[in-house]
Amino acid sequence: MKRMMSYGKADVWVYRTYAKPLTGVRTIPESVFTGRKNTLFCMNVKVAVEGEEFLSSFKDGDNTFIVATDSMKNFILKHAGDYEGATQEGFLEFVGRRFLETYSQMTGIKISGEQIPFDELQVPVNDKFEPSPFVFRYSLNEQAFSSIEMKRSKDEITTNDQLSGLKGLKLIKVRGSSFYGYVKDEYTTLPESYDRPLFVFLNIEWRYQDIENARGNTLDGYVAAEQVRDIAYTVLHEENSPSIQNLIYRIGLRILGRFPQLVEVRFESNNRTWETVLDEIPSSQEGKVFTEPRPPFGFQCFSMTREDLQTDGNHSND
Numbered sequence: 001m002k003r004m005m006s007y008g009k010a011d012v013w014v015y016r017t018y019a020k021p022l023t024g025v026r027t028i029p030e031s032v033f034t035g036r037k038n039t040l041f042c043m044n045v046k047v048a049v050e051g052e053e054f055l056s057s058f059k060d061g062d063n064t065f066i067v068a069t070d071s072m073k074n075f076i077l078k079h080a081g082d083y084e085g086a087t088q089e090g091f092l093e094f095v096g097r098r099f100l101e102t103y104s105q106m107t108g109i110k111i112s113g114e115q116i117p118f119d120e121l122q123v124p125v126n127d128k129f130e131p132s133p134f135v136f137r138y139s140l141n142e143q144a145f146s147s148i149e150m151k152r153s154k155d156e157i158t159t160n161d162q163l164s165g166l167k168g169l170k171l172i173k174v175r176g177s178s179f180y181g182y183v184k185d186e187y188t189t190l191p192e193s194y195d196r197p198l199f200v201f202l203n204i205e206w207r208y209q210d211i212e213n214a215r216g217n218t219l220d221g222y223v224a225a226e227q228v229r230d231i232a233y234t235v236l237h238e239e240n241s242p243s244i245q246n247l248i249y250r251i252g253l254r255i256l257g258r259f260p261q262l263v264e265v266r267f268e269s270n271n272r273t274w275e276t277v278l279d280e281i282p283s284s285q286e287g288k289v290f291t292e293p294r295p296p297f298g299f300q301c302f303s304m305t306r307e308d309l310q311t312d313g314n315h316s317n318d
């Protein structure tokens, strides 16, 4: 059995200002997104390094080959200043490669990041409202995610895996969702629902055919997390969902349809559908009162490839 051995640093908070703007993003019908100014380019980075030379530090307490994780943190921050690109994916690859080039005892590296979102704020300028170029609001909403695994054999550095994603998208649809027709037996207490308020948490990940597109350097190959987010809520808006299972399948079809440069889309969803407290309220024809659902929460995991797009007969992609 191969030994597990790595070490590294998590929660390296990188706040870079005035990175290169992301431009040239191909627009899609579901989204107004055209690019990022990158006035703030911020992320929480995690790095783990591998290499047989580290065995002596575990076994013998010999730190000869150990790069202190504190130095790794400094290395990442210094390279945030050197990075000349416009995407988190590109930055992580850049800094991962630099680690392997700098320290020969490192033969493999896993590096991942979650972008820290800051929202633009509209301020009055000459009788109009425009986004302030200087003031932003820290956002608790979903975060763009990226991870990369690289290896060095002799002098060649190769990328083994790269994933991009979106974490913690939380969407509520107040009507137009149902859940019925499931197994009824002596364990069933859940009533069937023909119009439930669907509150769903989503993590979505995607894999490119060609990593060059993930870097954001090609003219229109980059898939922005903002566009994937916009597809997710557009599908939720447009289509009635019979279950979260079917909802994520439909979102996946739309994502694969819009982005031929992707080979795979993966989902993790969490059901947070509100608990109904009052089905009718006197002052309103439609209003109800709900409260937070009680744990435990259901989840779904599903991955899709381009084959799903070809075998689906009735997807509503235009």
Ligand SMILES: O=c1[nH]c(=O)c2[nH]c(=O)[nH]c2[nH]1
Pocket (backbone or CB within 6 Å): 179, 190, 242, 243, 244, 245, 271, 298
């Ligand atoms: O969309 C849903 N899928 C399920 O599998 C499930 N199970 C459940 O109790 N509620 C729901 N909702």
